[in-house]
Amino acid sequence: MNKVILMGRLTRDPEVRYTQTGKVVCQFTLAVDRPFANQEGQREADFIAIVVWGKIAELCGNSLTKGQRALVDGRLQIRSYDAKDGTKRWVTEVIANSVEFIERKATGSGAPVQSGDAGPKSEMESFGSAVPFDEEIPF
Amino acid sequence: MNKVILMGRLTRDPEVRYTQTGKVVCQFTLAVDRPFANQEGQREADFIAIVVWGKIAELCGNSLTKGQRALVDGRLQIRSYDAKDGTKRWVTEVIANSVEFIERKATGSGAPVQSGDAGPKSEMESFGSAVPFDEEIPF
């Protein structure tokens, strides 16, 4: 048993990439509010890395944008990678089985907001490339 | 909503410590089997850091030992700390609300296994001190 359920907001537009073997993968970060306030009386958030594979990855890439709320159901997974300084590092990610789009971000035209244009794209790429997907994560 | 449910085995005896303000905290790592086999046909595991506070922390310290199964219910949390090289690092932990002891490890005498003796103790300490609890994590 390895279950995770999170509700939060995307900290940026999701990034969709393809592995060497052609699998679709979508990555984004979810800001999940903590259930309590800190010493300064502020409610912080945890910024949790989400990974989605396959058909749902495409849906997320097409439908989700920065700031939207999403309800993620998945499992915790830990990946190791080699840092630039030669040491081994670990990242903890939630591999999503399903993603529910809680709200559609309203636009002036009423049309669904479309993610991804030149500006944010490069920023996302640098984010995504920090921990490469050398190995396939089976679904 | 931030929920995690994990079932796995302790990779070592739990470590119990006290914060500067006297709160009890118990840490251990849970090996959670992946739901599929890798390319070599082996089932790997994720090694997930668990943190327990308060009364349950004491119970875990007294009752759980390396190799035992536990069912953990909690929430994902990310802590930052300063690495020895001066850079900022993040650890992802599961803050447990409850821990169910699935099985009592059998001994020759039939008595419950008692955790903690000199050998493994020092090893645990080094593990625990890697990411110090400078700040209180409110419950």
Add this chain to the structure above:
Amino acid sequence: MNKVILMGRLTRDPEVRYTQTGKVVCQFTLAVDRPFANQEGQREADFIAIVVWGKIAELCGNSLTKGQRALVDGRLQIRSYDAKDGTKRWVTEVIANSVEFIERKATGSGAPVQSGDAGPKSEMESFGSAVPFDEEIPF
């Protein structure tokens, strides 16, 4: 371990009542969409009874109205009661630990919708009295 997580819409305004010992209890039904279509190609819903106690009960009574979405976290519980025909019956309910209000129902004035007026009230009362709370459900 007894955990339930549901997201759905209230089928009517919640009903708030008080037990003989003065505890607040709030009841409503959540329509939760099924994850698939039936033979006629329609997606049905399950109508699940929710029970909330204490402070959260009051919040639900004040903030939730028919049609709104809510994210409920709780546990399954089965209560028995005596039907009018003298036989024993059982109801399955979700005892909520927390209820997240996913959306505020929009009004013309922009003010939060207020639940409860004479009309629907009597209808709710009849609903609530079907299975009385003779015994306290400890929290």
Add this chain to the structure above:
Amino acid sequence: MNKVILMGRLTRDPEVRYTQTGKVVCQFTLAVDRPFANQEGQREADFIAIVVWGKIAELCGNSLTKGQRALVDGRLQIRSYDAKDGTKRWVTEVIANSVEFIERKATGSGAPVQSGDAGPKSEMESFGSAVPFDEEIPF
């Protein structure tokens, strides 16, 4: 989102049956301890109906027996049926996606306990027939 996670003990051997269209279905009841004691200081249990379909149904039928612990992950579903008195009734069931066998019941020989022989079989049948599966529940 409709998620249920339960850990408890089978109150009887599971019953395996087949629908008119040849689908395998396995039913059992899980006794799930309540997290608190009642007024008499006793911990009660909720007796929750579990339904499993397909391959996992067969595994459950072959591997689980009365008294064993199981960890069930599934979703809540409500089925209606016509009572003998002509009225409509509802049953709430947990449709399991996965069932983890927490422990193997020990036998003198050390061999896995095999469920199902003539005696209990007839008892199970009567249990199962109380609420028939006239309609297929899609998976």
Add this chain to the structure above:
DNA sequence: TTTT
């Protein structure tokens, strides 16, 4: 016996 229901919600959108």
Add this chain to the structure above:
DNA sequence: TTTT
């Protein structure tokens, strides 16, 4: 109407 039940499990340990």
